Amino acid sequence: MTGGRLSHLAPDAVLTAARRVMARCDELARVTADEGAITRVYLSPEHARVNRLAAEWMREVGLTTRQDAAGNQLGLLPAADRDAPVLMLGSHLDTVIDAGRFDGIVGVLMAIEVVRLLRVADGDGWRSPFPFGIEVAAFSDEEGTRFGKALLGSSAVAGDWDDAWWELEDSDGTSLREAYREFGLDPGRIGEAARRPDQLVGYLEAHIEQGPELDRRGESLAVVSSIASARRFQLVVEGEARHAGGTPYDMRRDALLGASEAALAVERICSGEHHIIGTVGQLEAFPGAVNVVPGEARFSLDLRGEFDGERDRVWNAISRELDAIMGRRHLRWRAREVHSAAAVFCAPLLQDVVRAGIRATVAGAEPATLFSPAGHDGMSIGALTDVGMLFLRNPDGISHHPAESVAGGDVALGIRALAEAVAHRGAERG
Incomplete structure (x- = not known):
């Protein structure tokens, strides 16, 4: 690595990683409550199944896994100093009703592949090459499909849980409190999901653009300036x-x-x-x-x-x-x-490292900087630590629909750019 740039990343390794992400998006799409459609909501049997799959894939790249008190699936690659804070990478695995297969999911899977590319050997295991660890987060309820309240999983991590939410009910009259217990979680321990600001150095999320701007520009990747x-x-x-x-x-x-x-x-x-x-x-x-x-x-x-x-x-x-x-x-x-x-503005430092990651990956014009009118888990995590986002082109801009799409070639560019962004963050002081 030179000045934050990953000169050692083999193009074949990145392409293989992208193919693995696309295949796993297909595999997760088969975990659904509705035959012939993708529907995967909070605290459901499908939620449990995708958490188990994500944990298996996290362990495959050397992450130590756990499911937290809110049902988020987490995987940790520690730094040489086991007490060092972490850079969190991730997105969500839940969906709307009759969803596409990439919204949120592609960001979790790309984060796992970035760990595969960046990890270094440490005895019989693996560690982060940076002065911070890397944590992959698969958040559990970004969409709010079941209980009508979005960002439940990431709100718990941010320590922003409202006890009034326990009385929320789904369409069958099941309360959030009851659903927690049925899932095997203890509502009384929800505070254990909360993290402290000193435990993180930032949060980076890769996500498909849920609009057509990159497609209209003919560009693959963009820096996100803020979330609506x-x-x-x-x-x-x-x-x-x-x-x-x-x-x-x-x-x-x-x-x-x-x-x-x-x-x-x-x-x-x-x-x-x-x-x-x-x-x-x-x-x-x-x-x-x-x-x-x-x-x-x-x-x-x-x-x-x-x-x-x-x-x-x-x-x-x-x-x-x-x-x-x-x-x-x-x-x-x-x-x-x-x-x-409230609107969440991506931190200037993390905008810079994402921009540097794109420049190191895609030759040519200055990377686009786009505002995100769609909500993301970064809206919650922004109360805890600095947030940055990378957008991937979404052909025709359609999302929350089975026709949602992303090209494997753009996923490969996104994986490389996200890995470069993490490396640039590692090269920064503080």
Whole structure:
């Protein structure tokens, strides 16, 4: 290694590592609760199965493994000084319903391969060649699919657990507390998952870009500058349910039409803003009969922005527009906020090492720097230590969908760039 650059990495070894990552993404895709689709949620039998597979692959490269008190799967490659802090690499293994096979998963598997490339022999085992250890984290609940609260696994690691979450329930009425016990975890020991800031020197995550910017640029890799701030709401519109045939239009208080107009207002307001994204992903009408004017409608709003203040300003604009819409239609509306996360800015040092890793891997133009409108575990870990991210090109930008994709060649470049980034971090002082 010279000045942080890994001159010894054989191209064949990196290509082999990429092929292994792609094959293991396929293998994990077969661990699913839904036949013909990929669905893998927190504290499920599928969660346990992928943790066992990840642990097996971690041990294969010399990591000492453990499952923590929140169900995260961790693997440690210590430094020569066993008490030295660690650089954490990782992502998540859970999915949305009917997911793709790369979101989160590719970052965990790439981290394992980076350890394989960087480790050095230490007697009968392996150690980190740097003044810090390397820890691979396979987080357990980034998506929040089962209980509606994202980032549970990484929040526990960050020491940011809220005891109110124990009362969250899934669609079957199982509480988070009950699910912990059924999984074999002890809710009373959740604090043991928390780490101290002095135990880490940073967190690096490789992830597919969940958008089309790199594909449009014709580039493979990018540095991430920040992760979006987010707010999520459940909204209810109240009108009056009446007979569909007997109620003239001037007497209708149609909650579904009010909610539909609200959804169009979200699109109109957000599409005129820079780096503000609003999405209505759920919409239900009640009582839901074909011959009844809907008396109530419920819908979700996912609002994201590069900066917290801009996000909040747009929410205020949406609220004013909903007041106007419902006033015209003689309806009432209310909102309940179910999630709020501040924007997380990647640390300048870790942006620099990721940029250096890309430069050492891909010759040519300066690496792109992109804002991430999607959320990641780094949003939680950023409260504990510095965070950096590497994006991989996602053809057509589609994600949270079976058509989600990444090219094996880009994975090879990403593995090399992530290994180079770790080496550059090792060459830095402090």
